[in-house]
Amino acid sequence: MRDKILEATAAMLVEHGTQASMARIASRAGVATGSLYNHFENKDVLIRAVYDNLARVVEENLVVGDDPETDAPDRLARYIDNQISFFWAEPEQASLFEYLSNVPLLPAEEVLSSFERTSQFIRDLLIELQADGWLIEGDVSVMGGFIGGAIRNTLKWQRTLGAELTDAKRDQLREMCLKALRRDQ
Known part of the structure; x- marks a missing residue:
C-alpha cells in the first residue's frame, strides 16, 4: 500500500504540483484517505518519502x-x-x-x-x-x-x-x- 501511495503522489506532483490534496492522492492510489494518513502523517512527510x-x-x-x-x-x-x-x-x-x-x-x-x-x-x-x-x-x-x-x-x-x-x-x-x-x- 505504501508503494501505491508513493507512486500516486509522484504522479500527482508532476501533474498538479503541491496543489493535489491528500484526498486526491488517496483516490489516485486507490486507498481510503484514512489509510494514507496511517502511513504518512501529513503532506510534508509524504513529499519527503x-x-x-x-x-x-x-x-x-x-x-x-x-x-x-x-x-x-x-x-x-x-x-x-x-x-x-x-x-x-x-x-x-x-x-x-x-x-x-x-x-x-x-x-x-x-x-x-x-x-x-x-x-x-x-x-x-x-x-x-x-x-x-x-x-x-x-x-x-x-x-x-x-x-x-x-x-x-x-x-x-x-x-x-x-x-x-x-x-x-x-x-x-x-x-x-x-x-x-x-x-x-
Whole structure:
C-alpha cells in the first residue's frame, strides 16, 4: 500500500504540483484517505518519502553492477550507460526527477541528503579519474551534474520528438559525455 501511495503522489506532483490534496492522492492510489494518513502523517512527510524513494530507485539503477576492481573509465562508462537505460526506460521517474529538480519542495540540504549516496559514488569515481590524470581539471560536482543533465535533457527531447533510442544513439550519448570529460581528446 505504501508503494501505491508513493507512486500516486509522484504522479500527482508532476501533474498538479503541491496543489493535489491528500484526498486526491488517496483516490489516485486507490486507498481510503484514512489509510494514507496511517502511513504518512501529513503532506510534508509524504513529499519527503517521495524524494527518498526516488533517491533509492536512482541509486539502485545507476550504481547497479559497479565493480570497484574494474578500471575507473569503464566504471564511468557503465554509470553513463545505466543513466541512459534508466531514464529512457522509466519516463515517469525521469519526469519526477526533473520536476523535483526544477521545483524543489524541500530545503536544499534535505534534497542533497536524500541523494547523497549516488552523489558520493559519482564524486568518488570522478576524483579517482582526476587523480589518475584521465579526467579534465575542475570541480567534480559540476561534472557529475553535467553528465546527468545532458543525459536527462537529451532523452527528454528524443522522447518528445517520438524518436527511438537506438544503440547508435546510446553510444553517441555515452561518447559525448566521456569526450567532454576526458583529458586527452
